[in-house]
Amino acid sequence: MNSESAPDIAGGVPSLTKLEAISRRIRGKVVEMSHKANGAHLGSGLSCVDILVAAYWGALAINPRDPKLPQRDRFILSKGHAAAALYATLAYRGFFKIELLDTYGKPGSYLEEHPGPGYAPGVEAATGSLGHGLSLGVGMAIAGRLQGQSYRVFILMSDGECNEGSVWEAAMFASGQGLDRMLAIIDYNKWQATGRSEEVMALKPLRQKWEAFGWSVYEVDGHNLGALVDLMRNVPDGSGKPIMLVAHTVKGKGISFMEDDNNWHYRIPDAEELKRAKIELGLL
Amino acid sequence: MRNAFAAELTALASTDERIVLLSGDIGNRLFDEFKDRFGKRFLNCGVAEANMVSMASGMALCGLRPIAYTITPFITTRCLEQIRVDICYHNVPVIIVGVGSGLSYASLGATHHSCEDIGLLRMLPNMTVICPGDKWEVILALRAALQYERPVYIRLGKKGEPVVYEQAPDFVIGKGIVVRAGQGICLLSTGNMLPVVLQAADELSQKGVPAQVVSLHTVKPLDEELLAAVFSGFNVVASVEEHSLLGGLGGSIAEWLADQPPQKARLLRIGTADGFLRCSGGQKYARQQLGLTPEAIAEKTLKMYRAGI
Numbered sequence: 292m293n294s295e296s297a298p299d300i301a302g303g304v305p306s307l308t309k310l311e312a313i314s315r316r317i318r319g320k321v322v323e324m325s326h327k328a329n330g331a332h333l334g335s336g337l338s339c340v341d342i343l344v345a346a347y348w349g350a351l352a353i354n355p356r357d358p359k360l361p362q363r364d365r366f367i368l369s370k371g372h373a374a375a376a377l378y379a380t381l382a383y384r385g386f387f388k389i390e391l392l393d394t395y396g397k398p399g400s401y402l403e404e405h406p407g408p409g410y411a412p413g414v415e416a417a418t419g420s421l422g423h424g425l426s427l428g429v430g431m432a433i434a435g436r437l438q439g440q441s442y443r444v445f446i447l448m449s450d451g452e453c454n455e456g457s458v459w460e461a462a463m464f465a466s467g468q469g470l471d472r473m474l475a476i477i478d479y480n481k482w483q484a485t486g487r488s489e490e491v492m493a494l495k496p497l498r499q500k501w502e503a504f505g506w507s508v509y510e511v512d513g514h515n516l517g518a519l520v521d522l523m524r525n526v527p528d529g530s531g532k533p534i535m536l537v538a539h540t541v542k543g544k545g546i547s548f549m550e551d552d553n554n555w556h557y558r559i560p561d562a563e564e565l566k567r568a569k570i571e572l573g574l575l
Numbered sequence: 576m577r578n579a580f581a582a583e584l585t586a587l588a589s590t591d592e593r594i595v596l597l598s599g600d601i602g603n604r605l606f607d608e609f610k611d612r613f614g615k616r617f618l619n620c621g622v623a624e625a626n627m628v629s630m631a632s633g634m635a636l637c638g639l640r641p642i643a644y645t646i647t648p649f650i651t652t653r654c655l656e657q658i659r660v661d662i663c664y665h666n667v668p669v670i671i672v673g674v675g676s677g678l679s680y681a682s683l684g685a686t687h688h689s690c691e692d693i694g695l696l697r698m699l700p701n702m703t704v705i706c707p708g709d710k711w712e713v714i715l716a717l718r719a720a721l722q723y724e725r726p727v728y729i730r731l732g733k734k735g736e737p738v739v740y741e742q743a744p745d746f747v748i749g750k751g752i753v754v755r756a757g758q759g760i761c762l763l764s765t766g767n768m769l770p771v772v773l774q775a776a777d778e779l780s781q782k783g784v785p786a787q788v789v790s791l792h793t794v795k796p797l798d799e800e801l802l803a804a805v806f807s808g809f810n811v812v813a814s815v816e817e818h819s820l821l822g823g824l825g826g827s828i829a830e831w832l833a834d835q836p837p838q839k840a841r842l843l844r845i846g847t848a849d850g851f852l853r854c855s856g857g858q859k860y861a862r863q864q865l866g867l868t869p870e871a872i873a874e875k876t877l878k879m880y881r882a883g884i
Binding site for chain 2 (some may be wrong): 361407408409415416417419420422423426427428429430431432433434435437438456457460461463464467
């Protein structure tokens with residue numbers, strides 16, 4: 292293995308200041324993509340940007356120049372409706388050209404509003420139907436174990452996604468198998484498409500639920516990049532269990548007039564709102 | 576069929592380290608040898624088929640060759656969306672194996688019947704649907720599926736079915752096997768109906784029509800070359816399956832036929848009715864109720880044959 296094909300994260304993590312700047316740039320791009328493509332789910336994308344930045348700049352052993360490297364860490368965006376945030380992250384991380392993001396949602400583009408299989412470099416799995424990603428990740432983790440690989444598997448889910456029964460099938464299987472190279476993150480923004488996630492189904496107590504299912508659970512501020520990086524770099528954590536980060540987040544995070552307003556699950560920003568968002572993010 | 580499947584899978588696993596067997600909490604004794612020899616590559620996935628199927632996709636995405644096995648309705652209709660998205664959309668080489676297909680487990684009630692699975696799975700893009708007719712076809716289907724870099728569904732019966740072939744026939748995915756040559760009537764069988772169809776051909780022969788029997792083990796892709804030949808060479812072509820008339824072998828042939836110019840032969844579809852069996856009874860009883868006996872098949876086909884000449 293030459294250095295070109297080696298995972299390139301082994302060295303240092305960018306400073307917090309730099310990570311925060313990356314987050315702001317990605318947030319601005321995600322708002323712009325939603326505006327240009329008329330793409331929904333903006334609030335959901337914004338709530339998980341810091342989680343994506345912490346994973347891709349702070350923890351994952353990956354090489355954007357060799358996205359299929361067998362020993363790479365895997366990252367599955369199980370909440371596929373945040374595709375714009377994933378695409379922007381991958382582009383800024385170097386998996387493909389940033390200009391390609393301008394094609395998002397446009398006719399003929401492979402950057403669809405939910406990630407397709409094997410289309411964009413760095414996208415590990417096609418998602419969009421909720422409740423699949425955790426099981427896909429379990430399969431990848433078992434494959435790694437059988438093949439003697441030491442890679443880790445990260446899965447980013449939504450809180451609404453925990454409505455799906457298959458999530459809990461996967462939760463039990465992963466802990467039953469002691470898959471301690473798995474890290475799942477719940478983007479716990481307390482909203483799902485049409486209501487408060489706690490009111491639609493009894494989600495609380497979320498941490499205790501996952502603990503009861505045999506996971507090593509940490510609650511974290513999902514916008515605290517330093518805390519996220521520290522937890523994501525500690526996989527496995529010595530417990531012998533799969534790890535769950537219950538990441539408390541704010542839907543629409545970073546744009547004052549979108550924060551915790553569930554209208555932005557579907558609403559599209561107009562040109563004026565895009566401008567205001569970019570000013571708030573310090574990009575204009 | 577299932578014993579042949581387990582034995583062949585164990586043999587194949589000794590030469591292919593990519594093979595992983597996922598079981599939905601069944602096959603307790605059946606896979607003992609596999610477990611003894613390849614313990615880590617056997618995963619009892621519990622009664623959680625959705626997770627099992629998606630996991631299989633995750634494994635295939637990492638280079639393994641997972642085979643997901645449980646009772647047919649639970650590994651088809653129960654987790655159809657997982658098959659569609661995680662296996663077919665990703666187009667990964669996962670083999671889905673359903674055991675107890677059709678009315679094999681008739682006595683267990685309609686929850687355990689599967690007369691819709693062929694139709695549902697053949698609708699899915701990238702999926703190949705194979706319904707072996709005896710233990711030889713099971714063995715050969717499994718070997719062929721492992722060489723096929725795409726999703727495959729193998730629809731098994733149960734155990735103890737009659738063995739049709741004296742030795743391994745030539746088996747190619749998508750190509751029917753002419754089990755008995757004949758004329759006038761051509762019986763196209765898929766899956767576990769093959770021994771019954773051969774008996775139906777015996778009946779027809781005694782009544783003066785030496786019917787041809789084809790094992791159309793692959794329902795998708797259809798053997799269009801063979802269909803073109805039999806529809807131009809026979810008077811009656813009958814599809815026979817332990818599956819609904821909607822969407823199965825007969826349904827797919829009817830779709831094919833609709834796109835062809837007028838043919839010499841008429842199509843007769845023989846299968847199960849559009850309904851649930853609502854009374855107790857084993858497979859033999861269920862087949863009697865639904866007209867899937869050699870006598871009923873012979874009578875129906877002969878009636879159409881005589882009406883047409």
